[in-house]
Structure formats: C-alpha cells, structure tokens
Amino acid sequence: MEDDERTVELECIQAIYPEIVLGPENPFSATIELPVHPQNAVRVVFPASSDGALPTPPQSDSSGQVDPAVAPTNNVESHNLSYLPSLQLRIILPEGYPEEKPPKFEISTSPAWLSQTHLDELQNNGARIWEDEGRSATVYGFIDFLQQSAENAFGFAEGKVLEIPQDLKISLLDWDIKSTQAAFEKETFDCGVCLDPKKGSVCHQMLDCGHVFCVQCLQDFYNNAINEGDLASVRCLAPDCAKKRGEAQVRSGRTRKPKTNLSPSELLQIPLEHNVVTRYVKLKHKADLESDKNTIYCPRTWCQGAARSKKHRKPVGLEIDTSDDESDTEDNGKKADFLSGNDLLSVCEDCSFAFCSRCYQGWHGEFVGCAPKRDNGELTEEDKASMEYLQLHTTPCPTCAAPAQKTHGCNHMICFKCRSHFCYLCSAWLSPVNPYQHYNTREAPCFMRLWELEEGDGDDVGIGYAGGLHRGQGAPEEIIEIPPEEPDIEELEIVEMANDEVHAQPAQGPVDEAPQAALQREGPLVLRINQLPPQPAPVAPAVPDAPQMGRRQ
Numbered sequence: 001m002e003d004d005e006r007t008v009e010l011e012c013i014q015a016i017y018p019e020i021v022l023g024p025e026n027p028f029s030a031t032i033e034l035p036v037h038p039q040n041a042v043r044v045v046f047p048a049s050s051d052g053a054l055p056t057p058p059q060s061d062s063s064g065q066v067d068p069a070v071a072p073t074n075n076v077e078s079h080n081l082s083y084l085p086s087l088q089l090r091i092i093l094p095e096g097y098p099e100e101k102p103p104k105f106e107i108s109t110s111p112a113w114l115s116q117t118h119l120d121e122l123q124n125n126g127a128r129i130w131e132d133e134g135r136s137a138t139v140y141g142f143i144d145f146l147q148q149s150a151e152n153a154f155g156f157a158e159g160k161v162l163e164i165p166q167d168l169k170i171s172l173l174d175w176d177i178k179s180t181q182a183a184f185e186k187e188t189f190d191c192g193v194c195l196d197p198k199k200g201s202v203c204h205q206m207l208d209c210g211h212v213f214c215v216q217c218l219q220d221f222y223n224n225a226i227n228e229g230d231l232a233s234v235r236c237l238a239p240d241c242a243k244k245r246g247e248a249q250v251r252s253g254r255t256r257k258p259k260t261n262l263s264p265s266e267l268l269q270i271p272l273e274h275n276v277v278t279r280y281v282k283l284k285h286k287a288d289l290e291s292d293k294n295t296i297y298c299p300r301t302w303c304q305g306a307a308r309s310k311k312h313r314k315p316v317g318l319e320i321d322t323s324d325d326e327s328d329t330e331d332n333g334k335k336a337d338f339l340s341g342n343d344l345l346s347v348c349e350d351c352s353f354a355f356c357s358r359c360y361q362g363w364h365g366e367f368v369g370c371a372p373k374r375d376n377g378e379l380t381e382e383d384k385a386s387m388e389y390l391q392l393h394t395t396p397c398p399t400c401a402a403p404a405q406k407t408h409g410c411n412h413m414i415c416f417k418c419r420s421h422f423c424y425l426c427s428a429w430l431s432p433v434n435p436y437q438h439y440n441t442r443e444a445p446c447f448m449r450l451w452e453l454e455e456g457d458g459d460d461v462g463i464g465y466a467g468g469l470h471r472g473q474g475a476p477e478e479i480i481e482i483p484p485e486e487p488d489i490e491e492l493e494i495v496e497m498a499n500d501e502v503h504a505q506p507a508q509g510p511v512d513e514a515p516q517a518a519l520q521r522e523g524p525l526v527l528r529i530n531q532l533p534p535q536p537a538p539v540a541p542a543v544p545d546a547p548q549m550g551r552r553q
Contacts, residue, residue: 004028006093009137016140028093033086034146037179038153041080044162046169078161081172083179084153085109087146091139102130103138107146111171113164118154122146192238193217204270208259209245211238218270222262226272226280231287232419234267234280235260246432260419264318274318281315288312291400291418298348299360305350307357314349393457398422398429407456411449412436424457425449 006028013030014020023029092104105126107119125145130138149155156162164172185201191214198214205212218237225233235242242260261284267277289295289306296307308314344366346357354363359370379387394403395413399420404413411424412435421430423438425446430438439450 005137006097009139010091010093013139013143017143026092030091032089032091032143034089034143034150035086035179036084036150036153037082038084038157039151040157041082042084042153042156042162043078043160044081044164044172045078046164046166048166079173079176081176083176085111085113085172085175087150089143089146093139098130098136098138100135102127102135103142105142111168113162113168113172114154122149122154191217193221206236207263207266209236209238209241211236211241213237215270219272222267222270222272223276226276226283229283231261231280231283232416234262236262243432268318277318281318285312285315287417291402293401296346296357298351298353299355300348300351300353303348303351303353305348307346308349395422395424395427398427405457406453408454410451411439411446411453425452 010022010028010030014022017032020030020032023031086109088108088110090106090108092106094101094104097103103126105123107122109119126138126142129141129145130136133141152158153162184203184205185199187200188197189200189203189212190196191198191203192211193213194217196214200212202216203212203214204218221237222234225231245260264277264281267280268274289312292312295309295312298305298307306312306314344356344358345354345363347354355361356363356370358372360373361370364370390403394405396403397415397418397420399422400415400418402415402417404415404424406413406424412430413422413424414420415422421432421435422428423430423446428438428446436450438444439446439448441447
C-alpha cells in the first residue's frame with residue numbers, strides 16, 4: 001500500500017494543500033474546500049420567482065456583453081458580491097488509477113448557488129484532463145483548473161448576471177460580509193490619523209469611501225465631537241474625502257449633495273458607546289429642524305416640540321433620517337405665504353397636540369378662518385442692539401439662515417451649521433466643486449470681488465455686502481478738535497455784562513411743549529437733532545481779578 005501510486009499522489013497533494021482532509025474510511029479519498037473569490041465583483045440578482053429552479057449561465061457574445069434576451073427582467077434587487085460560497089471537492093481514486101480508470105470528482109456548494117447542470121460540467125472536466133495528461137496523475141491539475149475558474153466566478157464575472165433564488169439572498173450576503181471582514185482583519189494598514197501601521201482587526205474601514213483608520217483614533221475623535229455637539233466633524237477623517245466624492249457626483253450628473261455624515265449603525269460598528277450614538281441621533285435631528293425655516297414648533301410653552309414632518313422624521317431608537325443627499329435646487333428657506341386646508345393642521349411629535357400652523361391655536365378645522373398670531377412682546381435694548389449688529393456685520397447662510405461674520409480672508413464662506421458654501425457679499429449659494437466661478441462670472445454682481453473686506457467685517461469697513469445693506473452711505477466724517485485759545489480779559493468782561501442782562505429780563509409765558517416732547521420721543525434721530533431748541537450761549541468761567549500793584553506809602 002505504501003508503494004501505491006494513489007497513496008503517493010495524495011501525500012504530495014496534502015503537502016501542497018495542507019487544508020486537504022484524507023478520508024477516514026477510504027484511504028484513497030480526500031476532501032478539500034476551494035474558496036471562490038473572483039477578481040471582479042459578481043452582479044447577483046434575486047428574482048421574485050415562485051419556483052426555486054436555478055438558471056444556467058447566460059450566454060454572451062465574444063465581447064463579453066450579456067445578451068439582452070437572456071438578461072433578467074424580473075429583478076427585485078441586485079448586489080455586487082466579492083465572495084461566494086466555497087466549493088466542496090471530494091476526490092476518489094479507484095482501483096486501476098491512473099493507468100486504466102480516471103479519478104472521480106464530486107463537487108457541491110452550500111448554499112447551492114450553482115445549478116446542478118453547471119456542477120456536472122465542472123465534474124466532467126476531470127475525465128477530460130485525465131485524458132489530456134496521458135492518463136497520469138490528475139488531482140493537482142484538476143484542483144488548479146477549479147481555482148482558475150473560480151477567479152472569474154466560473155464565467156459569471158465577465159459581464160454576466162448571476163440569478164439566485166430569493167430564499168438564498170440572506171445566506172449569500174452574510175457569506176460575503178463575513179468573508180470580506182475576515183480578509184480585512186488579516187491585512188495591515190497605515191492609520192490616516194496616527195500614521196502607525198495597524199492590523200485590520202483593530203481598524204475600521206469607512207463604508208461609503210473605503211478609507212481605513214484605527215479604532216482608537218476614531219473613538220477618541222468622534223466621542224469628543226459628539227460631546228461638544230460638533231456634528232459636522234462626524235464624517236470621514238480623510239482631508240479631501242468629501243471634496244472628491246462631491247466631484248465624482250458632479251461628474252455622474254447627479255444634482256444632490258453627497259452624504260458625508262456617518263450613520264448611527266456605522267458608529268456602532270466602530271464601535272462607539274450606545275449612549276453616545278443616541279446623543280448623536282438626537283442632536284442630528286435637532287440640527288436638521290433648526291436648519292429648516294419651514295419647521296413649525298408646538299405652541300405649548302412647556303413642550304416647544306417640532307411638528308411632525310415628512311422631511312425630518314423623528315428618529316425611532318437609533319434609526320435616523322438618512323436623506324442627507326438634498327437637491328441643490330431645493331429651497332427650504334422660503335416659507336409658504338399661504339396655507340390652506342389640511343396644510344394648516346400640525347401635530348406635535350412630542351406631545352401629539354393638534355394645532356393650526358397659522359394662528360397657533362388648537363385645531364379648529366379647515367373651514368374656520370383665522371389670522372396669523374401676533375407677537376406682542378417687546379425687544380429689550382440689548383436684543384435690539386444685537387439684531388442691529390447682526391444686520392450690519394453678518395451675512396445669513398442661504399440654506400439655514402444662520403448668521404456668519406467674516407474676520408479675515410476671502411468672501412468664500414462655509415456655514416458652520418449646515419456646511420453650505422456661500423458668498424459673503426451677496427449670500428448666494430456656491431457649488432462646492434468650483435465655488436470661485438461665482439467671482440469669475442462677469443454677469444455676477446460679485447465679479448472680481450473675492451478679496452473685498454479682507455480684513456473682516458467691522459465698523460470701519462464699507463458697504464456693498466449683504467450684511468451692510470442698512471448702513472449709511474460713505475464713511476463717517478472725521479471730527480477735528482481745535483484747542484481753545486486763551487480768553488482775553490476785556491472779552492470776559494463783555495460776556496459777564498451780557499449774562500447780567502439776560503438774567504434781568506422778565507420770564508416769558510408758558511410754552512406748548514407737547515409737540516416738542518412727542519417729537520423727541522418718537523421722531524427719527526435726524527429730526528430730533530434738527531428740532532432741538534436753541535441753547536443759551538455758553539458762559540465762560542470767571543477769571544479771578546489780577547492783583548493790583550499798590551504804591552508804598
């Protein structure tokens with residue numbers, strides 16, 4: 001038995017493939033598992049068909065394109081899979097092998113993603129290889145043939161479509177996820193934050209862009225950002241990631257802004273603590289409501305919750321509205337001037353109070369006329385000064401209306417709340433891909449005005465920007481103070497005589513001061529200055545008499 005060619009061949013195969021398992025009952029049999037990892041991802045569709053029959057591979061022309069006649073038409077959804085379930089190969093070397101009888105090969109898959117017809121074709125290649133090799137040792141050649149065929153998923157990775165029954169979808173997707181994670185953990189990556197080489201088992205790969213960072217750096221950064229409420233920083237830490245994704249989306253012709261914030265599920269995969277992710281979800285929902293001018297709040301003073309909205313749904317658990325890809329042409333900053341019918345009905349998402357969004361009273365039905373609620377509250381002097389300063393020295397974001405003040409630099413601004421790009425001069429929205437085109441367009445009012453107000457927006461800058469529309473024209477006139485001259489003694493005597501005459505005149509009759517008082521209280525500043533009564537001439541301070549020089553008696 002030791003000199004049997006079958007035993008020698010199996011021992012050689014076991015040395016090449018240590019994972020092969022020899023049969024415990026038949027010493028001339030063995031089993032091996034061959035992974036299926038195509039070089040290109042395979043498009044797998046799961047048709048909603050009642051029968052579970054597996055289709056044969058679709059035929060393609062010489063160019064590798066799928067024939068439209070055989071392409072699936074009843075697809076429910078499709079996925080690109082990089083890993084497929086492995087092949088189980090059972091090898092049996094019969095008596096008389098290799099001179100007289102060919103080897104027997106049995107191929108199976110679990111789950112059965114390959115049709116039996118395709119498996120039979122693969123098994124028949126064993127006898128063909130045995131004949132081509134001149135009826136010699138064939139096991140290694142057949143295993144190598146299967147491995148090469150698995151590199152293109154047995155023909156399905158060459159532009160073809162693989163149809164799998166719907167009941168196998170979860171199994172195949174789970175296999176692809178686990179296999180991808182196992183391969184990732186075996187590799188070594190350089191963290192983009194700490195720049196240290198780390199094994200994949202202590203790293204995390206971003207789901208949307210594929211950048212890799214170590215878990216420790218991600219946890220430290222995201223925990224600090226969420227605790228401080230900096231939601232804009234909860235995204236990929238690669239410096240140019242958002243810019244490249246925006247450029248790619250523009251090239252694809254899509255008009256929506258790319259999603260940059262991480263989802264709660266990915267934060268849990270990093271992993272972050274459950275309470276931290278819960279805080280992130282609540283802050284994200286609150287920021288979305290505040291950035292939308294159309295948000296309506298509950299009139300109950302003890303509630304102040306937002307009304308239910310199809311655009312910003314209240315998160316349930318850790319589920320968050322992932323509609324970050326918003327259309328660039330959508331203007332959520334303009335409120336509707338008139339609402340009618342059921343559009344007036346608003347329901348608070350916190351206390352479920354139904355109220356009218358026009359008069360902010362309890363819901364009265366759509367056939368009852370109402371007027372907008374008046375705000376009888378008066379602003380304090382401090383609030384008025386703050387509003388005046390915001391009007392003079394800030395520019396509102398065109399997306400969320402958050403005021404922004406420029407301290408230095410060019411007029412290309414990025415909103416700290418919603419990360420929108422806009423112009424500080426005219427408050428126009430700018431494309432993130434090429435924001436400076438706005439300043440190079442001759443028809444635009446901001447043509448060649450990129451560096452105006454370079455030193456910041458303050459009291460000493462000119463007008464011509466959105467934040468200074470209510471300011472006066474021109475710069476304030478410079479006030480030159482002239483030092484008083486030394487008074488002359490004779491002039492002082494004349495002034496004293498004039499003052500004595502004024503005090504000696506009789507008192508005049510009563511004067512109607514009501515118009516003057518009303519003008520001083522309610523008139524504009526310019527009118528109040530012009531209508532002030534004439535003031536008496538200023539009286540110079542008395543000068544002490546000069547000591548007289550006497551003669552000695």
